[in-house]
Amino acid sequence: MAEHPIQGLMTTAMESIKDMVDVNTIVGDAVQAPDGTVIIPISKVTFGFAAGGGEFNSKSKAGIECDDSGKRPVESEGNGKFPFAGGSGAGVSINPVAFMVVGQGQIKLLPVNVNSSLEKILDFIPELIEKANDAYKKKIKIKKELKACEKNAKEEEDEEE
Template sequence: MADHPIQGLMRTAMENIKQMIDVNTIIGDPVETPDGSVILPISKVGFGFAAGGSEFQYEHNHPASIGYPFGGGSGGGVSITPVAFLVVGKQGIRSIPLENTTHLYDRILDSVPQFVEKMQGVFGKKEEPTVSTTTVVTNMDDQDLEDLIERS
């Protein structure tokens, strides 16, 4: 079965969009800084695509091998918005958002170490609390010293 003209329009548009889609579109090329850190730009990418067409019927007879006249079109669009930088350095990995608002994922990642410490404290072995007493003595005479030794 021969391809319909709309399939050709869609195939061409999709092939062109496929050429634009690359991992470097979302996670940009790494940039190394003089201190050895590597910075990766992170972007949000949106693609849109539409195709449409119509066939017109002849008023008179024509052979079946000849298709109806066709009119159609297709289009697409792309939106790339930088959202953050991922910094990999000696201090670890950090995400630096480009918006002023606090991102949920950043807050979750930042709080994971504290959460793990709390969980270790909750599920770790329980130790009996120790009590220590410190006595501060000022102007002590011999009797006070003997009383203090007896209490110890």
């Protein structure tokens, strides 16, 4: 069976998409900073594809043509095959999503979207806990120092009497 013309359209469009989109489009080439940190861009790739076509002839249907007056059907002298018309199209959208930063003994995912604050919050939780512990330790130390000062003040009062 002969290949239908729309198969050629679809094959061409799909090969073009294949050439445009590969893993390096999604996870980009790594960039090394002077301090040894490696930055890897990560993108979101979206694509759409459509193809369509049809066989038609303005004067005939199913191998029957109209006569010169356009009123009476007569058999077609052609092979009964209609001409094909079709088209295809594709679109690709690439949007940066985040940057993976690897260096200084840690890996961080820095989102590009400002609305992705949840990841930022999760990154700051350990730092927040550490600061809360430091503040608590300072508070305990201040309380001990206050008690020591009060004790010294009371002892000085007792000695004066």
